[in-house]
Amino acid sequence: MDSIEAAIKKAYETVRISPASGEVATYIPELARTNPDLLAISVMDLQGNQWSFGDVQTQFTLQSVSKAFSLALVLHENAAAVFDTVGFEPTGNPFFSMLPMESERGKPRNPFVNSGAIAVSSMIPGQTAAESYESFLKFLEQVCEEKPVMDSDTYSSESETGYRNRAMANFLKQYGWIEDVDTAVETYFMQCSTLTNVRQLARMGLFLANRGVDPLTQKRIVDEESCRAIVTLMTTCGTYDYAGRVAIEIGLPCKSGVSGGILAIVPGKMSIAAFAPRLGSHGNSEAGMDMLKLISEDLSLSLFQ
Structure with missing residues (x-):
């Protein structure tokens, strides 16, 4: 050994x-x-x-481990745009906190808090959440040489109870950081539900x-x-x-x-x-x-x- x-x-x-x-x-x-x-x-x-x-x-x-991979995907696709939408800095707050968004015109402090991850998910290529999630899975397939799958029960559980994440997505929409609330948040729920x-x-x-x-x-x-x-x-x-x-x-x-x-x-x-x-x-x-x-x-x- x-x-x-x-x-x-x-x-x-x-x-x-x-x-x-x-x-x-x-x-x-x-x-x-x-x-x-x-x-x-x-x-x-x-x-x-x-x-x-x-x-x-x-x-x-x-x-939330998925956030490292969704960030990698969007940086590969369009690195210049990513940090125009999300910041680099720690928050000192829990991952689900909306407090920094209130004082910073809705811009997420970094891509690993939930608000930032939702903004990143909105940048994954695809016209619908299903298409964006497929892009995410194809990216994962590149880096592990097998294609992961989604746990549908977990996805349903998150989608049905993710009220705070939907609130964050609406906040992001209000300030123009994302375009489509449902596509962004459902893509996020799907990527988090990947097995x-x-x-x-x-x-x-x-x-x-x-x-x-x-x-x-x-x-x-x-x-x-x-x-x-x-x-x-x-x-x-x-x-x-x-x-x-x-x-x-x-x-x-x-x-x-x-x-x-x-x-x-x-x-x-x-x-x-x-x-x-x-x-x-x-x-x-x-x-x-x-x-x-x-x-x-x-x-x-x-x-x-």
Whole structure:
């Protein structure tokens, strides 16, 4: 067993036997049905070597982890327009907060808060939400060499109960940041409802660890500047009002989602995907963060050594 595999296994086993903390998300009814004790971790390096432990075949929805990929897609399509519509800066507020929009004429502070992600979703090519979502799936197919699918029950659950997200979309429309409220918000709900597992998610994120080029196919997915923007925003905004603590304790660009998934990037080395449904007070997977912290410490991965 090499040092990478040993570190991953040690982190997984340590967290697996630790007392559970946090609760599954309940504001999306379908997520409330998730088994809270699932736990999985997968790491893939730039040579395609992969190490995985736990419930690695268990599928979960991307939720806000999808925001890294929708941002990559629209940066690839029209990089110049993206940051005219959304900003670069952290908010210091929860991901669902509308407060900064009130004082900034509706412009989202960054593409990873919900308002910014909805604005980004509005830029995905397509005349309808279904067409835009198909563009999103085709993009994911490029980066994981298989086409993911949507969990229709989760999508229905989000679409039927996403009142705050619809309010944000209307706010964006009011100030002219998006054109069609329904297309933007339904595309967003669909992308969040895309199914994955940790092995596939680690594969998806690999291009972000290699300056925008998929190291296994040698295909450029995004240009270097766009890749740098995504990875930087994952560091400063990817875990919302928990980002400072993640930077100190883990030291890696991360994008979390309320299903319990986390994607972490080690530039020039590897992509890490963790999954554990119990969330802390800031909406991030408790056990997932614990595993990432242990792996980062053991392998000295922090960018801020």
